[in-house]
């Protein structure tokens with residue numbers, strides 16, 4: 420595994436004591452924050468990179484990370500309980516949704532459970548939360564200029580550029596960090612309900628047919644009816660009542 424990036428290109432103080440370190444290349448911004456914890460365990464330390472050589476998704480999947488896109492991770496000294504970590508992935512999605520509404524107002528962004536953002540049904544962003552001792556690392560990838568071509572990713576993908584939004588990754592990073600800081604503060608004082616509502620208001624496929632593929636390989640077919648107070652997907656299964664899905668991948672029935 421690569422060790423560190425090729426030097427800091429930016430080391431910038433942000434409001435609220437947060438700080439942004441920008442690197443030209445790194446294996447994974449999540450991994451870089453883990454390494455930095457030994458010498459710099461500050462809350463709000465954010466690392467972005469122009470390229471990731473080993474960007475990752477959930478369960479060891481690869482996150483394609485060529486130049487031009489945004490790869491950003493932030494450390495939150497949260498106390499890494501399962502429930503906090505699950506809730507934070509929705510808080511981060513809402514923050515990114517708000518940042519995109521500001522940076523690219525004409526594109527309509529929807530949320531896909533558990534932690535993707537879609538434009539026109541195609542994935543423009545993925546969020547990966549990892550725990551590191553008592554901290555949570557929030558890793559966010561946004562396809563600013565490039566997306567995997569059709570057939571290459573498990574789910575159709577798009578980029579902001581392909582959707583007609585000219586946004587610079589550095590500008591989006593700053594807008595995102597500003598929204599993330601404000602959302603995390605609101606979540607810490609006001610709790611999850613307002614984020615659950617904000618997420619549901621822009622959720623893809625609410626009330627529609629869905630297939631949830633669980634880690635065991637089991638597929639749950641039903642109707643996506645809710646997000647519960649813990650961030651679980653609630654699926655109404657014909658003849659079998661409601662199932663809470665805590666982890667898995669979601670596919671929408673063809674409309």
Ligand code: BT5
Pocket residue numbers: 446447448449450471473474475476477478480481482483484489490491492534535542543544545546547558559560561562566567571572573574576577
């Ligand atoms: C995710 O995983 O969507 C979370 C991705 C998180 C990436 C960020 S970048 C900054 C930080 N540092 C890291 O190393 N990671 C985080 P998941 O839901 O498991 O989706 C992964 C799947 O999405 C892959 O298996 C592909 O099918 C597809 N994929 C890969 N690269 C993609 C891309 N750039 N755009 C759209 N889909 C992609």
